Structure formats: C-alpha cells, structure tokens
Amino acid sequence: MTFEEKLKKLTQIVEQLEAGNELPLEDSLKLFEEGIGLISSCRKMLENAEQRVETVLETDF
Amino acid sequence: MAATRTVRSVSEITDLLKSLIEQQPHLQNVWVQGQVSNYNKSAAGHIYFTLKDEKSQIRCALFRSSAVRVRFSLRDGEEVLVQGKIGIYAVRGEYQITVNNVEPIGIGALQRAFEELKQQLADEGLFDAHYKKPLPAYPKKIGVVTSATGAAFQDICQQLRKRYPLAKVLLHPTLVQGEGAAEGIAQALQVMNQRDDIDVLIVGRGGGSIEDLWAFNEELVARAIFASTIPIVSAVGHETDFTISDMVADHRAPTPSAAIEHIVPDQEELFAQLEGYDAWLRRIINDQLDAQKTRLQDLETRLAPTRRKDAIYQLHQTVDALDAACRTAVERRLNDSERDLRTLAQRLNALSPLATLERGYSISRKTDGEVLTSAEQVSIDDRVEIQLADGHLACRVEELSSEE
Numbered sequence: 363m364t365f366e367e368k369l370k371k372l373t374q375i376v377e378q379l380e381a382g383n384e385l386p387l388e389d390s391l392k393l394f395e396e397g398i399g400l401i402s403s404c405r406k407m408l409e410n411a412e413q414r415v416e417t418v419l420e421t422d423f
Numbered sequence: 424m425a426a427t428r429t430v431r432s433v434s435e436i437t438d439l440l441k442s443l444i445e446q447q448p449h450l451q452n453v454w455v456q457g458q459v460s461n462y463n464k465s466a467a468g469h470i471y472f473t474l475k476d477e478k479s480q481i482r483c484a485l486f487r488s489s490a491v492r493v494r495f496s497l498r499d500g501e502e503v504l505v506q507g508k509i510g511i512y513a514v515r516g517e518y519q520i521t522v523n524n525v526e527p528i529g530i531g532a533l534q535r536a537f538e539e540l541k542q543q544l545a546d547e548g549l550f551d552a553h554y555k556k557p558l559p560a561y562p563k564k565i566g567v568v569t570s571a572t573g574a575a576f577q578d579i580c581q582q583l584r585k586r587y588p589l590a591k592v593l594l595h596p597t598l599v600q601g602e603g604a605a606e607g608i609a610q611a612l613q614v615m616n617q618r619d620d621i622d623v624l625i626v627g628r629g630g631g632s633i634e635d636l637w638a639f640n641e642e643l644v645a646r647a648i649f650a651s652t653i654p655i656v657s658a659v660g661h662e663t664d665f666t667i668s669d670m671v672a673d674h675r676a677p678t679p680s681a682a683i684e685h686i687v688p689d690q691e692e693l694f695a696q697l698e699g700y701d702a703w704l705r706r707i708i709n710d711q712l713d714a715q716k717t718r719l720q721d722l723e724t725r726l727a728p729t730r731r732k733d734a735i736y737q738l739h740q741t742v743d744a745l746d747a748a749c750r751t752a753v754e755r756r757l758n759d760s761e762r763d764l765r766t767l768a769q770r771l772n773a774l775s776p777l778a779t780l781e782r783g784y785s786i787s788r789k790t791d792g793e794v795l796t797s798a799e800q801v802s803i804d805d806r807v808e809i810q811l812a813d814g815h816l817a818c819r820v821e822e823l824s825s826e827e
Contacts, residue, residue: 365589366561372700379707387715394708401701408690411588415580417571418595418614 365407372400434513441511444518450509455481455520456528459501470497474505474520482512482519493525494536494637502528537640540667544642549649549671556654556673558686562622564591565686566653568611571596575629575658575679582680587687593621599628604638609647616651624651625682626668627658636660639668648672658682780812798825 363371375397379390431439444450457474464470468487473480483505485493497503507522527535544550565583569575576594583590595615597607608626615621626648628636638644639659648655648671657672658679669675676682724730780786787795788808801807801820809816 364561364563369561376700376703376707379704379711387711390708390711394704397704398701401697401704404697405694407589408693413580413584413588413592415592415594418593418611 365404368400368404368407372397372404375400433516437511437513437516440518441513444509444511447509452506453509453520454504454506456502456504457481459497459503460499462497462499472497472499474503482517483507483522484512484519485522485525489523494640495527495539497525504528537667540640540642540645541670544645544667544671549645554649554673558654558656558674559622561688562590562686564593564620564622566615566618566621566624567592567594568597568608568615568624568626569594569628569679570599573599573629575599575627578629578678578680579625579683582683583687586683586689587693588690590687593618599638600631600635605641605643608638609643612644612647612651612655616653621653623686624653624655625658625676625679625686626655626672627676627679627682628660629679630661630664636664636666639666641667644668645671656682656685777812780810786810798823 375393379385379393379397382390385393455474457476457480459472460475460480461473462470463472468490470485470490472483472485474483475481485497504526505520505522506524506526507520509518510521511518548554567576567579569579571594580592583592593615595611597611598604599608612624612626615624626644627639636659639657645667648657648668654674655672656674656676657666657668658676658681659666659668660678662677674685676685786809788810789795789800790806790808793800795801795807801823803820803823805820807818807820809818
C-alpha cells in the first residue's frame, strides 16, 4: 500500500471503531490492531524515506 | 596646369564613406527616436522600416537575429526608440540604421509584450478557473522542469527532503533563460506529459531580471502549460515576479521552494496526525474494553449468592405485605357485612309482628302452623295455638261464631 492508501485505510478504521458500539469486541480488537499496525508502518515509511532524484535522459535539451 | 584628377568608382566612394562612418564610435551606437513607417517583414524574418520625424527619414533594418528579441509588435505610426549603428547599404548608396533593439515610447517593450500576450491568452480563456486542475494530496512523484544547475532545483530538493521525503523527484533539465529557453521548457513539459508516473509538475526558476525570467512569459511556454494533463505549479523568480506561466498554470507558487509547500504535506504534521490517530484508537478500544468489563461486573454482581438471598428476602417481604393486605381487606369486608346486617335487622325488627304483639295483639295458628284469619278455618274442639309477645297458649275451640 502507498502512504496515501494507508492513511485512508487508517481513517476508515478509526471511523468504524468510533461508530461501532455494536461491533463485536473481537472485531474491534482486530481493527484496533490493524490500525496500530498501519500507524507504525506509516511512521516507518516517513522515517525511512530517502529522497530519490532521477533525471530524464534526453539527448537534446 | 590642370589639377590632377583622381577618378574613383562609385563603389570606392561608398566604401570610403562607409569606413569614415564606421570609424566614428558615436555613430556605432546611437539611440534614435521617431515614427515607424513603410513597415515590411520579409519571408526570412528580417524587418525593414523607415524612421521619420517632421523633416527627415532614415531607413532601418532589423535583422531576424535581433528581431526575435523584440517582444512587441511593430506597426506603422508607432513612436519608437531604436538602438543600433549607422551604416551604409552599398547596393543603394543609402545610409541606414542597423537596428539592434526597439522599444516603444512610454511603455517598456517587455511590459508591452507581456500585456499583449496576457490579454490575448485571457481572451482565449487560458487563465479560466475551471481549467485549473487540483493538486494531488500525497504525490508519489514530482516532475521538475528547470535548470539542472540553478538554485531553484536545489531549493526544491532541500525543501522536499525536509517536508516529505516520500515523494520522488524527476528532473527534466532545461535552459530557463536566453535563446531556446522557451522551446526547451515547452518540450520538457511535453516529455513529462508522455509519462504516466508523474503526479504533479513544477516549472520554474530562481529570481532574476525581467529579461532572465522572460521565457516564462513566452506564448510557447504558456500553451505547453495549458496543454499539460498533469497539474502544474508555476514557480518563477521571487514573490513579486508575476509571469504568464503563473497565470496559465494550475497553481502559482511565489518561489520554487514554496511550490513544495503547496504540493506536499508536512511530515511533522503527518507525524502529529499519526500520533493523534494512535491516541484516539487506544482510547476507543479502552472505552470499549471498559464498557465490556463494567457489563461483566454487573452480571457477576447480579449472580452473587448474597444478592440472591436478598432477592428471596425481598420475595418474603412481598408475600408478607400481600398477606397483611389480604387480611385487612377481609376484615374490613367482614366488618362491613356485620354493620349491614345490623342495619337490616333493625329495619326488619321494625316490620316484625312481634312489636304488634307487644301492644296486646296475638297470632292464632292451627297446629300445622297455619295462621288463623277466619272462624271458618277451625271447628269445635280443634286445638289452636295463640302466640303472645312473650309466650304461647295452647287452647281448644269451644264455640264458633261468625261476624257475618
């Protein structure tokens, strides 16, 4: 997943948990774990990102 | 003695005058003001016109190499200032100005060209808001069209490293000023648009003079920006520089590094946002766990033996209460009945013949209990019982008489 997709998924999970009082506890816990996992992977993506610069290889510009 | 006659050819004279003129430094760089007439542009791109005032006129030649630098359209009747050198056009034996530059009087040449193009493109709708494309929220790859060696690209990379290093950069190096810059920028934009991995483009350069920034006021660049299917941020020069590119582009950034602020989120904010999500998730799940715990405790308490005993006592109490209520109700009912009975008895007593008997009357009955109301009911020697108020008499009939 890209960073953006992860953030989107994370937002969905938070909303689902916020809304779902009738959600079975097991499901809530699963969502929670998934959310925490996404947070830490998003953090890692940002922390480990190293700028990558490429140049268009054109013979004449 | 006749003077020696030196005969010269026409060309010699022309060459002589030519060299005389060319030896005069002040004629090699002149500024001349006048009105344009006989404007004519050749197929090769050279421009010829006459500059005149009330009394005189001078032929002017503006060759193509210089003509491309003239950013406004020359017209007959235009009052202009030309800069160039005086020379001789030998073929016609005419002197002329070889024009290096032309400026309109009153308004700067570049300013004039800028205004003209701006008006034209505005009329065509190239600046219309509904053509502006939104920027992606989290670009994966940013295309940059600028000089590889300029400060702009360094600023962009530095700012991106600081804010959002997740985004990759693809540089298409190009000239950004001077001859061929506009063509280079336009072509780079086209090349970028042929790719499918670029989420957003930055086109621009660092600060400079209005001439340095001029490529970004060229129609070619404006049209290449307009044609782009990838959203473009134009970032030319400094805060105060405003170019045609800025107006056509989907977004304008005051400087190249500000362009990065436009198009990527700040990772500090993202970290804070993630922190917020983390806290919020934990709170939600803890709340849910607490709620379940409370529910469990509640059920547990309700199942506890003491609570059950309590419940039994309560039932006892209820039964007792009902019992008492029953009794009271029944008693009241009995009392009521007794009272009713007494009342009835009194009423009955009032009607009883016994009271009459007390007043001296008596009731006579035959032995079978039949009450006697007529003498014809009995015969001589029949036994008759007479009831008095306080007792009975047993009698025998001795005589019968009838009243009638």
